[in-house]
Amino acid sequence: MIPFRTSRRRCLLQAGGALASGLLLPRVPAAAQPPFAADSVYQVQATLYDARGAVFDWRTQHGHPLLVSMFYSQCEVVCPTIFETIRMSLEALPAGSAQHTRVLMVSFDSARDDPAALRAAARAHACDARWTLAGGRPTEVRRISAALDIPFRRLPGGGFNHATAILLLDAEGRIVARSAQLGRPDPALSNALLTLDPPAPPPGGDQR
Amino acid sequence: MMRIGLYGAAWLLLVMAGVLTPPPAAAAAAATGAAYVNIPGGRFISVLPQGDTPASAGPVDVAPFRMRADPVSVAEYADFLRRYPEWRRDRVAGTLADKGYLGSWAGPDDPAQPAHTGAGPDALAPVTEVSWYAASAFCAAEDARLPAWIEWEYVAAADATRTDARADPAWRSTILEWYEHRDPTPAAAAASRRPDVYGVRALHGAIWEWVEDFNALFIAGDSRTQGDPDKLAFCGAGALSVVDRENFPVLMRIALLASLRAADTTRHLGFRCARDIRPESP
Numbered sequence: 001m002i003p004f005r006t007s008r009r010r011c012l013l014q015a016g017g018a019l020a021s022g023l024l025l026p027r028v029p030a031a032a033q034p035p036f037a038a039d040s041v042y043q044v045q046a047t048l049y050d051a052r053g054a055v056f057d058w059r060t061q062h063g064h065p066l067l068v069s070m071f072y073s074q075c076e077v078v079c080p081t082i083f084e085t086i087r088m089s090l091e092a093l094p095a096g097s098a099q100h101t102r103v104l105m106v107s108f109d110s111a112r113d114d115p116a117a118l119r120a121a122a123r124a125h126a127c128d129a130r131w132t133l134a135g136g137r138p139t140e141v142r143r144i145s146a147a148l149d150i151p152f153r154r155l156p157g158g159g160f161n162h163a164t165a166i167l168l169l170d171a172e173g174r175i176v177a178r179s180a181q182l183g184r185p186d187p188a189l190s191n192a193l194l195t196l197d198p199p200a201p202p203p204g205g206d207q208r
Numbered sequence: 209m210m211r212i213g214l215y216g217a218a219w220l221l222l223v224m225a226g227v228l229t230p231p232p233a234a235a236a237a238a239a240t241g242a243a244y245v246n247i248p249g250g251r252f253i254s255v256l257p258q259g260d261t262p263a264s265a266g267p268v269d270v271a272p273f274r275m276r277a278d279p280v281s282v283a284e285y286a287d288f289l290r291r292y293p294e295w296r297r298d299r300v301a302g303t304l305a306d307k308g309y310l311g312s313w314a315g316p317d318d319p320a321q322p323a324h325t326g327a328g329p330d331a332l333a334p335v336t337e338v339s340w341y342a343a344s345a346f347c348a349a350e351d352a353r354l355p356a357w358i359e360w361e362y363v364a365a366a367d368a369t370r371t372d373a374r375a376d377p378a379w380r381s382t383i384l385e386w387y388e389h390r391d392p393t394p395a396a397a398a399a400s401r402r403p404d405v406y407g408v409r410a411l412h413g414a415i416w417e418w419v420e421d422f423n424a425l426f427i428a429g430d431s432r433t434q435g436d437p438d439k440l441a442f443c444g445a446g447a448l449s450v451v452d453r454e455n456f457p458v459l460m461r462i463a464l465l466a467s468l469r470a471a472d473t474t475r476h477l478g479f480r481c482a483r484d485i486r487p488e489s490p
Contacts, residue, residue: 044341149423
């Protein structure tokens, strides 16, 4: 990325990022090995860290439906609305649905959204256990933005110019739905969620 | 030393957990012999506004870095495929490269087969028909990265004797001439390959080139979308407008890159790599 003048905090973050990537050089972001389908976004590898500072490969999110978007914690208007829209979408579903669905929010802001900032953002938006807030080095975040087609640009003042989108991935990482509608649940997204993760059938069933 | 040991242990654990793949035996990947040149840093005004508002042109400090003197060639990319066969066109996933990936090559890992005279691209020509993911992977394999847009633009502003020739109408006119001709004359092609003041060649005329932040270049067609807080499709003061509308060669490149997605390939889009310069230890 653009090598701006380095602050000490950036140095520490980069050091953390270096640890996060395992200092694996040269590292080739190679095509993923099976079983990811050819149209899965998990063909794109990226190393992130979560709000606890734990490093993970974002491809480990496979195996369950995933609502995913991107944000940055200093964003005052649109990004909080993304959080709110996702929450409303989940709450508006019939009881018992979306039991397996999780949420991943990836920060654009490699410089400032360290684990502590992610924890603060999670608290601010009342994120429960199904939410993962994550950050990464600029190259990892750029790769996520490319995989999800969420363009973004860092502004000189430290903010970000970015597209807004909420994506729904199936368990294999295929993009099932995409919405730019904020402020209220998008019916198309909600229907796709219901299809992927419907309410569990009642136990026992009718034995007559 | 302890920290190195900790990092090494962490890496080993991640490898064993299957999260990371170990470097291939050809860690001599870095020893491809590709020529990189030093690009000294400097203050630069981009055609894309870098100021506090979408329309203001603030100067940017471009830190020193190293850049490949030439675009990555077909032969170099074929060598990359031999070391990383998962990037062959018959093996790579469609998410990472579209159907046009290496489409002109005679074989999945060989640009030209001996039995087919004239088939496939010239081995020394810049490789094209590669996606952003593929280009990024190639650069990572030689311990490098794609250049940022501002780095590419900074170097591309130079001519044979000046680091910034953009104010010279003759420079702009020469470059526009190259773009006007899909198949440049041998003289024009040779001219585009002459090194600039840094020793970098063929930044203009031959091919378009990927940059690391290709999807940071979204620009508005007009000024009506600027500063519209209700436009929730874009957060952060809307899309960019360009500062310098006279620099058509650069504007054309921005327009192309801004229209692409990471898996896209085109016949005239290639790339070159860049490297950070490690900071001096105090």
